[in-house]
Amino acid sequence: MRTTSTASQEIMELFSKLAVELQTLTHNSPINQQQEFDDSSIEPSISKLTQSLTHNSRVRVLDTALSLMCFKAPQVLDSVAEYSVKTIVSVLSSSISCEVFRFHNEEVLQIGSFISRSHCMELIECVFDVISKLKERGMPIDLLLSAVVRVAASASCYKYLSPSISVHNVKSIDGSITAISKLLCHLPMDFSFNHHDIPTRLLFWYLDPLALKHDITKILQETIKRPFLCLSMEFYERMDWRSILVCLVLSPIMFINTRALLHDWFLQTGLSSVLELLMELVSLILDVISRPTWWGLSLELGLKLPFSNAYFPYKSDLLKSFTGPLSYESFLQLVRRTRKSASLNRELCDPTINPSAVRVALTDHKSIWALAISFPDWFYFASVLLFSDDKNFQQNIQARCPSGVPEFEQLHAAAATFIAWILSPANKSNQDTLSENLTKLSKCWNLKEISLDNSQNGMAGYKKKLKKPRFCDSKEDSTPGNKYDCQVIILWLKQFQNIMKHNETIDDMAFCESQSYALLQQHDKLLRRVPLGILIGSSSYINEDGCELLLHYAATGRILNSLATENTSLKHVNYNSSGPEDLFGGFNKEEAVSGACLVFSVTDVVKRMSDSLFETEKSGEDFLCLVKLRTGRYLLKCIKSLIQFNVDADGVPMLLDLQGRLERWRHQGKEVPEFHKDLDDALKGLSTELS
Known part of the structure; x- marks a missing residue:
């Protein structure tokens, strides 16, 4: 009982100090020295507050009366503290006003608090102690904290020598920032929002x-x-x-x-x-x-x-294009507008005079490139258009293209231009080289002409037409031809990598004036995701092994030389198998995390694309189902590898998040029956690790 009484008494003493300090600050305000305000509504409140917080004989008589009414002392003291907070909040709120007053025959509009910015520092220091004690008692602090911050935000940072002459007080600003930063730790974590007040x-x-x-x-x-x-x-x-x-x-x-x-x-x-x-x-x-x-x-x-x-x-005229639905027509229009805007920026900044200014103008947060990278679906859509040769996919998009489907050579060229611009926004010659090479790779893939010698210039010399199964057909063809399809993809990926490596300006590409190795690594990651357009747009051409090759390259940058002939069929590869995962020579932890994150990211992209591209909901669900079917086995391998690593205390949140993401992935669109048991086993394995 003594401890509770002491804590409450400390709180009341702090409130008393705050009330006296507030009274002093109000009377000593620079503006109040110039003009006598009507304080009839403020001074009585402060006086009553000060009197109620003084332990005189009247208060002791009141305590006795309340105890006879079966109120305990802690309850009374808590109630006094609670209403004292409300009183002080009211006083602080009343210090903020908007009014007109006269000074030497001049009318001056005064907006803000009577308390100056410099005096706010003393007020905040006092309130900090009060709030700390209130939190110790488990009492709400939101009203008091909000009131103090409002007063500080409304306080003027100028000293007024007269209504027409003011002096900027820089010292008071720096001091108030230091003082206000102390209150940040008391900011409530919950979402409490009054629709009529500024948060x-x-x-x-x-x-x-x-x-x-x-x-x-x-x-x-x-x-x-x-x-x-x-x-x-x-x-x-x-x-x-x-x-x-x-x-x-x-x-x-x-x-x-x-x-x-x-x-x-x-x-x-x-x-x-x-x-x-x-x-x-x-x-x-x-x-x-x-x-x-x-x-x-x-x-x-x-x-x-x-x-x-x-x-x-900045570039708000293009916002509608980026936020609009995906379609052939909107994509071509977007490419035209971005190309025009980028050319205009180059004209405004002469690269021969100040090349760094051009680089900054083309890549800073005000640039069109900054807006474009905020909407990644267009990058993936461009990758799909670059490599898509699936008639079923094209027909579903055609349903939402009222002006008709453009020539696919035009779409391939536009897609290559857009991707090259995203990869190299500040270097026009580099863009042209990238665009040309991407167009060659697109033709190479669509014509199924893969070079056997992996040289940069060898664009022909081997030709193989891949067998095309039915749309969203989950049955795998176990004939030797499927293994050969994977070899074609391996050869194409090597050709893709070789051509991009031979771009002499790739390594010199810079997004900012000072080159960053980390940023070049990010550029490399984005470049490796370009072939995912094959997985998204032409997944009915390739089997799961081919999709795993594309995913593994995008996640790790590694290309396999060959695939094992055994266990390539889905029905022979499950979550609990101990055989040749090994197909990928094993994962380290970083690669397993990157691979799983990539599958989740691709699925989210495909979900958004299916909502936008396909005319019927069923077509969109079938499209998403096919992509999940092609990526699911790789995801399960990544998860299996992650579980095999020792999980420390810091890794528990990551596994919990993985468990939630896997559940979400499972229910995105239609469930894939082929993975039902494997997903159950994976979720069970995660639960075991977390238990």
């Missing part, structure tokens, strides 16, 4: 820009440590992350700053996780403004949200 987190960002960077950094660090994290679900289910997302939606300028920050980090590091977070934030911002009520915003507030171009002020 407290957003005020923190306004007062201290480093607070925004801190929030984004924490999310990025978590995504790096947990590669299987489903970001869209995490932003919805984790209330602290959803709060950050909603604040970005409510403040387009904060989202613009966040996007610029992540884009700059990507240019400096080349980390895939940075780019993935950037792409996910862009997607989620557009999702929130399109269906605000699903994210917990009221319909009234949702109607007040700005249009999407407010979040993308």
Whole structure:
């Protein structure tokens, strides 16, 4: 009892200190020295607050009376503390106003708080102690924290010598940022949002820009440590992350700053996780403004949200093209517009005078390239168009092309141009070389002409037509021809790799002025994903072994020399088999993680593409089902390899995320019956490791 009373007494003493300090700050405000304000509504509140927090005889009489009414002392003290908080919040709120007053025959509009920015530092220091004690007592702090931050955000950073003469107080700004940063640790983690007030987190960002960077950094660090994290679900289910997302939606300028920050980090590091977070934030911002009520915003507030171009002020005329549905016509139009915009930027910056300025203008967060990499579906669609020769796939797209299907040579050329621009945005000659080589590789694949000598210039010398099974046919052909199909893919991948390596300007490609080896590695990863267009658009031409070859190359950069002839059929390869996985010479942990993440990513892309491309829902589901069938075995091998590695305490969250992603992958579109038992075994294996 004594301990509880002491803690409550400490809280009340701190509140008393705050009340006296607030009274002093209000009377000593620079503006109040110039003008006498009517404090009739403020001073009595402070006086009553101070009196109620003083242990005089009247308070002791009140305590006795309350005890006779069966109220215990801790209950009374907690109630006093609770209502004291509400009183102080009211006093702080009343210090913010918007009014006109006269000064030497001049009318001055005063907006903000009576408390100056320099005095806010003392107020925040005092409140920090109060909030700490309140948290110790388990009492709510949201109202007090929000009120203090609002006062700090409303306080002027100018000293007024007269209504027409002001002096910028830089020292007060630096001091208030230091003081406000101490309160960040008390920011509530839950998603509590009053539709009529500015969120407290957003005020923190306004007062201290480093607070925004801190929030984004924490999310990025978590995504790096947990590669299987489903970001869209995490932003919805984790209330602290959803709060950050909603604040970005409510403040387009904060989202613009966040996007610029992540884009700059990507240019400096080349980390895939940075780019993935950037792409996910862009997607989620557009999702929130399109269906605000699903994210917990009221319909009234949702109607007040700005249009999407407010979040993308640079190259906003192209935003509609990037966010629109995938189609032949829209893709050709997009390629024309991006090519025109890139050429215009080069004309505005003379590369002979300042080449670095051209490079920056073509790759910074304001560039059209920065907008393009935020919408990865167009890159994969271009890869599909580059290598697609599946008539069934083309016919399904044709259903949504009212102006008719363009010549496929035109589509192949446009696809090669777009991919080359994404890979090398700042070097026109490099783009032309890449585009030319991609076009050659496209013809090589579509004509099934594979060079046996793997030389750069050998584009003919071997010709083999692959057998085409029925669309979404799950039955494998076990004839020797399938093994030969894999050899064709191996030869083609080697030819792809050789041609790209012989691009002398590839190694010199730079996204930013100072070249980064990490960024060049990211470029290499993106280049390795180009052949996935074969897997997505022509998966009915190749069997599972061929798809595994493409996936393994995209995930690791390694090309196999041959495949084992045994156990290539799905019915002979299952999750529990101990045989030749070995097909890939085994995985290390990093490769297994990359491979599994790649399959999840490709499936998500195909799901979005099927929703956009196909006229009927059944056609889209069949298309997704076929891709899952072709990629499932490789995914299971990656998971099996991951489970075989020793899992320490830090690896448990990763396995939990993998378990969730695998369940989600299983139910994306139609389930694949062939993998039913293997998926059960994989999930059981993960559960065993986690138990």
